[in-house]
Amino acid sequence: SQTIHQWPATLVQPVGSPLSLECTVEGTSNPNLYWYRQAAGRGLQLLFYSVGIGQISSEVPQNLSASRPQDRQFILSSKKLLLSDSGFYLCAWSVTSGASYNEQFFGPGTRLTVL
């Protein structure tokens, strides 16, 4: 069966510090991968998605970047965190087969607090 992991679960970082969040998927090959952010009391916002190794698309301009160094590894980074980067970060995956729909499976999330 497929599983998705995210770490760390919680993180407290000072403003201006770097960030690296990692997401890995097991039990599937060549998944689509997604990074979402949920600010306090808000809905989920898609940040990045990837359809393959090294292929990253950004949905919104921001202080963050994403990379996909391996098929089932997705990394969210920042060189200098801002207070507005605080939130709940969720990684998700979906299949890339010819299915008529793409159900997305979400990880447990990372709660980031920037102070």
Next chain:
Amino acid sequence: DAKTTQPPSMDCAEGRAANLPCNHSTISGNEYVYWYRQIHSQGPQYIIHGLKNNETNEMASLIITEDRKSSTLILPHATLRDTAVYYCIVRVGRAGGTSYGKLTFGQGTILTVHP
């Protein structure tokens, strides 16, 4: 993707059916209706999806009106564990020949199941 409108909150008694409405009056012919839910501090969970026919699975039933401009998610016997934010999302099943599938989450409906 078509925009959806949901009530911000609803209450339901434990053991009773919870009926969550969603309006999607601008839906187009190739767009599916998806429902996800998010329990507090967890990642969203897929519930059900449909195109034009009513659908049922082990979690819920989805009733789509004949003109497809609205739908209702039905939890037949709500439990306290069903307390969550429920998201109604409309999007194409397969985006333009690629397998990327973007989910646009709105504010959803906060369903509170009480004893």
